[in-house]
Amino acid sequence: MNGLPSVAIVIPSWNGVAHLPDCLDSIEELDYPRDRIEVVVVDNGSTDGSSALIEESYPQVHVVALDENRGFAEACNEGARRATSECVALLNNDMRVEPGWLRGLVAGYEPDAGYVCVAGVILDWDGERIDFAGGWVNFHAAAGNEHFHAPLNEALIEDGRDLPFACGGSMLIAQDVFLELGGFDPAYFAFYEDVDLGWRLWLAGYKVRLSGASRCFHRHHSTGASIPSDRQMLLLERNALWTLIKNVDDENLAPLVASALFLVVMRGVLASPSPRFDAVAEVVADLPQLLERRSDVQRRRKRSDTEIFELFGRPFAPLLETEPYVEASVAVRTLFGLDRLFTRQRATRVLVVGSGDSARLPEMARFLSDLSDVAVLAPGRSADVLEELLTESDLVLVGATTPHARTIAEKTAGLLVVDLADGTDVECPELRQRADVLLSPEDGLQALRDLVREPWRRRRGTAEVPVPEDLQQLLRHRRERRAANRPAGRFARAMSRAIPTRFEDSVRRLVGRSRLTA
Template sequence: MKSHPGVTVVIPHSNGKDLLRRCLLALGKTQYPVIEVLVVDNGSTDRSVSMVRSEFPGVRIVRSRKNLGFAAGCNLGIRASGTPFIALLNNDAEVTPGWLNPLIQCALENKQAAALQPKILSLKEPGRFDYCGAAGGEIDIFGYPFARGRLFETLEKDTGQYDKTGRVFWASGAACLLRRSALERVGLLDERFFAHMEEIDLNWRLHWAGYSVWTVPKAVVFHQTGGTLGQGSIRKMALNHRNNILMLLKNVPGITLSWILPLRILLEMITAAGSLFTGRFNRTAAVLWGMSGVPGKLPAALSERRRIKNSACVPENEIMRQMFRGSAALAYYVRGIRTAECLMGIRRT
């Protein structure tokens, strides 16, 4: 690679200094010549900042007195950076030494590539994909996200089945590379989401603006899902349910929303009822809590919808073409399909 454009690695952080220490130790072994590391501290109370200052003096710190959430924390770091590329990295992720070079190479070869994701494997079980993004994110027409290597709760073993570099629908906020010029055009992460689904919303807006999103499996990052906010947290599940509906309101094209949204709300209610009858009360509470948060965010979401529509550079059918046209939930829970490879017919390299 002849060119090495500058990259700022932005790490949003709120407590968990041991996780952050391991993240920074791994990041220090990155084999890339032009890299800046920036930790956005979201009101930590566990002496994380003093640890970074004493053990990693070359790392920049941007502080917030309170927890702004993942989206606002990332945005704070992006605004504080000045490089042509920004890498978002969770504080519970650990990179491999060569993770950044393939991402930059792909970005340089594909000028419309605005978001690029490495292969994300489980830190606890390295031979298996991680829940957050796996080998690149996809989405069905009802707004249910899944990933190559992760279909709902099923995490596949990595056997090379998704080792082909190519376009996907979304790149995970747990580890991804973003092109600054694209962000300047479409805007940053939606801070009203607070956390969860904000990266998918951003990727959707990038598609509307004519950019592409890529998976680059030669780049590898390990991630500890739920290291910061537990995987089974009611709050986390509620944010996922609420933000998914807000994302649909903002991005689903044209008249499609008029039939997608009622069906999706019905599916949410079925999920709540089914969870109640099977004793998964946390899930029921999360769905109801999440859905109750939608009305208060509705005016802003509809305003954003108009802005996105007015600035769109691609036709609606192009957006729909990039989505899985069936129901991933129906395929998983009724037909018993357990892998994205079977669901989408992805060919091995």
């Protein structure tokens, strides 16, 4: 790309008079040529004097005044339509940006290589915690931010990595591509419109990446908090279903939508009365228009679902952590054979088996704890505890001289990594044969990050995820309940009886028991 592109910074705003000065003042300090920037505030029918404030204090800002609150999605679209620049940078009104924010986004913009959309890093207002540094999507199109609200740690920010979507609060996109694809789906109003756009970009042959150098600061949900909680839940549930129905191909549509609907109902049952049922009703009522929008999305398809699913990161992340819901998630996933669709899952549960003579394992455990959920098993713990942790972990890290070598070789379900950093070799032939990865003394912590991010690249044998995330949580629930000697509730027992034989067989095979106990 020759030279810096012109950029329209589009800021949707509804009653944002308390936030706009910080936002617009920070834009004035941008390290970017002034003649390459236009600033557009789309006022969503505000009644707090926002437009008057801008006209009086920021005359260089172009205000697009809408007669009513049309939602985040349509406000962004209207701003993009009014813009005259090559690129559109979307920014929430409750943000302030670093001087290098825009240059950072532009540095990742590489349309000739397909990267027409770039996400920026979003921190909390004090710059101490992460709001967005990457995202994940699960199989029913719900999404989340990786490391959300974790303390700022530069090791968690991977500049240039591919993302399934860019957060709409801080992103850059080619204006012509944004408008060609229809922008954000205005029917969404708010929530998940950026997930849907990211999916459509990838389907249409484009790419999305993260710019680690682009930083802004967010008063999290200060605007979103104005939406009543029941309405927020309806939008989240409905928009996830819309995203799924629009974007997956014909072969995968029925099993994924059926699975998603089962789980919406399950969440509703567990939290009744619930606007989740209203979300399903709105999806059904909107089906004719939704299928028209789906037809437009599918017409632009240049990538298969398999290619898109590989970006999800945590396809089996359950939205509720209660045991009945996790049981339902596992049962539905197994019933519809979703394991064949989603074969790539980042390591979400890591077990580090301690060894008294290893100096590097504790350091590795600390490093991994920023990337994943880590359990550390001290030497001398019972074999039963070790076996249960081995079956519920999708990455197991051990020292070469661990006294539990044979048990680990036999019972590990996930990726098995053996650390040779102390210069020792693997003495147990079963452990050496079973190990997927041998870490040499020269392998640094970056090698561990790669294993957590993409364990499938080193996994041998089955192509399926060995321990899906929902199964990890279910096994943990049952282990903790047995340890506390708590009986299963009536609902959990009923769910256990309803779980298909195929599911029970797979869990028995992992756990090594002849019968599952509720």
